[in-house]
Amino acid sequence: MLGRPDIRLVVIVAVALVAVFALPMLTSERYLLRVFTFVGVNVIIITGMALLFGYAGQVSLGHAAFYGIGAYASAFAVINLGWPWPAGVALAIVLTAAGGFLLALPSLRLKGHYLAMATLGFGEIMKVAFVEARPVTGGPDGLSGIPYPAIGPFEFDTAGLAYWLVWGVAAVALLLAYNVVRSRAGRAMRALHGSELGATACGIDITGIKVRVFVISASLAGLAGALYAHVVGFVSPSTFSLHVSVLLVAMAVLGGTGSLAGPVIATVLLTLIPYSDAVIPGLSRSALETIQEWQEDIYGLTIIAVMLFVPGGIGSLIRRMAPGRGEAR
Amino acid sequence: MSSESSAALEISGLSAGYGRVEVLRDIDLTVARGEMVTLIGANGAGKSTLLKAVVGLVAPSAGSVRLFGADVTRMSPERAVREGLALVPEGRMLFGPMSVEENLRLGAHTRSAEEFSAERDRVFELFPVLSERRGQSAATLSGGEQQMLAVGRALMAQPRMLLLDEPSLGLAPRIIAEIFAALETLRSRGITILLVEQDARLALKHADRGYVMRTGSIALHGAADELLANDDIRLIYLGAWRGEGE
Ligand SMILES: Nc1ncnc2c1ncn2[C@@H]1O[C@H](COP(=O)(O)OP(=O)(O)OP(=O)(O)O)[C@@H](O)[C@H]1O
Ligand SMILES: [Mg+2]
Numbered sequence: 191m192l193g194r195p196d197i198r199l200v201v202i203v204a205v206a207l208v209a210v211f212a213l214p215m216l217t218s219e220r221y222l223l224r225v226f227t228f229v230g231v232n233v234i235i236i237t238g239m240a241l242l243f244g245y246a247g248q249v250s251l252g253h254a255a256f257y258g259i260g261a262y263a264s265a266f267a268v269i270n271l272g273w274p275w276p277a278g279v280a281l282a283i284v285l286t287a288a289g290g291f292l293l294a295l296p297s298l299r300l301k302g303h304y305l306a307m308a309t310l311g312f313g314e315i316m317k318v319a320f321v322e323a324r325p326v327t328g329g330p331d332g333l334s335g336i337p338y339p340a341i342g343p344f345e346f347d348t349a350g351l352a353y354w355l356v357w358g359v360a361a362v363a364l365l366l367a368y369n370v371v372r373s374r375a376g377r378a379m380r381a382l383h384g385s386e387l388g389a390t391a392c393g394i395d396i397t398g399i400k401v402r403v404f405v406i407s408a409s410l411a412g413l414a415g416a417l418y419a420h421v422v423g424f425v426s427p428s429t430f431s432l433h434v435s436v437l438l439v440a441m442a443v444l445g446g447t448g449s450l451a452g453p454v455i456a457t458v459l460l461t462l463i464p465y466s467d468a469v470i471p472g473l474s475r476s477a478l479e480t481i482q483e484w485q486e487d488i489y490g491l492t493i494i495a496v497m498l499f500v501p502g503g504i505g506s507l508i509r510r511m512a513p514g515r516g517e518a519r
Numbered sequence: 520m521s522s523e524s525s526a527a528l529e530i531s532g533l534s535a536g537y538g539r540v541e542v543l544r545d546i547d548l549t550v551a552r553g554e555m556v557t558l559i560g561a562n563g564a565g566k567s568t569l570l571k572a573v574v575g576l577v578a579p580s581a582g583s584v585r586l587f588g589a590d591v592t593r594m595s596p597e598r599a600v601r602e603g604l605a606l607v608p609e610g611r612m613l614f615g616p617m618s619v620e621e622n623l624r625l626g627a628h629t630r631s632a633e634e635f636s637a638e639r640d641r642v643f644e645l646f647p648v649l650s651e652r653r654g655q656s657a658a659t660l661s662g663g664e665q666q667m668l669a670v671g672r673a674l675m676a677q678p679r680m681l682l683l684d685e686p687s688l689g690l691a692p693r694i695i696a697e698i699f700a701a702l703e704t705l706r707s708r709g710i711t712i713l714l715v716e717q718d719a720r721l722a723l724k725h726a727d728r729g730y731v732m733r734t735g736s737i738a739l740h741g742a743a744d745e746l747l748a749n750d751d752i753r754l755i756y757l758g759a760w761r762g763e764g765e
Binding site: 380390 | 574576595596597599600601605606607608611612613614615616617621624625626628629632672673675676
């Protein structure tokens, strides 16, 4: 009933996959790999945000908190409890899934701005908790010396290995999300976005869908946190502030609704802005500093421009280029 | 599970409201199998609230709802749909950005994928214009086409009982006639219908029986032609007939 994936889509995805995974073999520049590893971490988070915001139409201004919970949980489990990294990841996922369940509860009663405020409150509370829970989080100074991700005796201890690990996880997350949006549940999610009452009248369990999509998106953010902490080796509360939540929403808005590819492209673009020197060779130091200084404004202007000129975001541009197909079917 | 003698829908002593505000008080209403019954009343009388209470969108504070003999009081809306109850909500509540076909697919959410195309074709047979518009997004349809899609979407769940909330609202007489003709067809297929209407005369012309609602309670009920002839009704509810001069 869903049809087979279009051949063009398969080709594009295959080429993108090869390009992404070949990068560490084409360059040995650590900085470039680090930057793109960071892009991959954000892609994992945005995969969940795309489901939550772009498909189910639920706003969250608190997802940076899940990112943080995942990072601290995994770092704490590995450093202080001596757990192996995969167990730290599991803890990160369990905690953030539970958090996602809790955050879903207001979504059952609140919509739009009110839900945004409730999730914003959650994010702010967690930020305070990150600062105050010194024994676990190291307080405002954060945690440093977090060991590399390791599976058994194998350590992902070079920039290239960390890159592959993160993008491997991102690819799996995207594949799972792709299967979700093409399923009956994915269509029901989009229906929720269209009209909750209409969806209910169709016999769609909107409570169940909201809870599931919050849990999935929260645990993807938690998973990304557990990767970030160990790849970077250092975490502090500022990494998980409101600013990050807003950036995530910006990526989701720029990416557009009812699309996975759009938000992924938006994430790559917006994540690269402060690291423009990694992708633009010969970019002068002062130009980079200007970009970094104006970073927030660039995000803000991007959102305004998208709202004005391409309300459907990058996703709608993709659909326009390839009419009659796409994930949104 | 249900005896043949039981009514399609049996509402008894039903009270319901929003929060602490009670809107419905002690409602009794029965629809026999295969019947078309209409519920009329002024704006704000509580007609939509009654339909919502029946499908589980509003929780009743007292009373019961039975569907083909089975108790469905306080059942979740998604269970109610599975039990054979479908609602065409007030204001249609379509999925605007999605195509006609996708809206129909969502209507069949509780049904297996194999049943989809046969059921969709039955809807297209009922409303051929939807077939021509199948790839078009619901938001770009005309008002009449949207109402047809709303009815079609409800039918995709293969209901035994259909609840409609003001399907004629804002539509031209020709389109209204088309929709009511479709309702007659559905009734001839054995689907039981409870129809909420503002246009009392139109509704009573098509229905077998009617109930008149006044501020949250049933003021009177009876055979449709009796209600049409009733002087009080003529004065109060049919006085504001739209489409006067027939
Ligand atoms: N969601 C709600 N919250 C609170 N009160 C509501 C809500 N929906 C309806 N009401 C109130 O319940 C009463 C009945 O409303 P309802 O929509 O059932 O009337 P109606 O008979 O369908 O009217 P109309 O013909 O205008 O559609 C009204 O007084 C209305 O203000
Ligand atoms: Mg109403």
